[in-house]
Amino acid sequence: MLNLKSAIATVAILLSISAHAQTNNVKTLQKQLKLWQPIEIKESNNVVTVVLDANQVTPEIYDAVVSSGICMDVWTKDVPDSYMKTTKELHVLNKHKAFGYVLEQPLATCNEMGKEPDDRAKVMMLSKTPYVWNAKVKINKTPQSRGFFCGYIHIVC
Known part of the structure; x- marks a missing residue:
């Protein structure tokens, strides 16, 4: 019974730390990106x-946004x-959540930049x-026979 209580307490602490880190990311980004007036900043998974x-x-x-907002600090x-640290x-x-860009491993990328x-x-x-990111167009990481390819970005029409 004691092991179960210890396990539950450990899980609760880890979840609390994870939620706190997520809150810190959002709060920090709200400050960093104030110039761009984001209408939403959220973190999930x-x-x-x-x-x-x-x-x-x-x-x-x-x-x-990346160079002057996210990475500068x-x-x-x-x-x-x-x-x-845990952001993948x-x-x-954009404001319609229909188009934008995806940066992988932002902390490591900022450090390298x-x-x-x-x-x-x-x-x-x-x-x-x-x-x-485009909600209406299929986006792939690898080239295919249709569409156009520019670096890593490939849009299939």
Whole structure:
């Protein structure tokens, strides 16, 4: 009986720590992305979703959000130690949640980008953006016979 109580207590503590880390990510991102006025920031299953108040998320907006918003405080070490540690993907979407970009391993990507000059950092960011998010178009990570292919991004028409 004592082992069961210990196991339940351990699970409760781990869930509490995980929820606290998720809350910290959202709070930190709310501060970092204030300039872009996101209408929603949420975290679920190690995926952070940022919904911007824009009809389109252009490559320039995505670059600015990642470089100047998400990564800047990582480079200046102005984020909590737990920031993005367990985050696998960061989705930057338009206000309709229909189109945007997906950044894989955002903390590791930010750390790698911080070691490079601006032009190489952008290439690093794009190399960690293997696909776009589009609710109406099939998106693949690998090329196929139909559609067009640009780097890792492949859209099947």
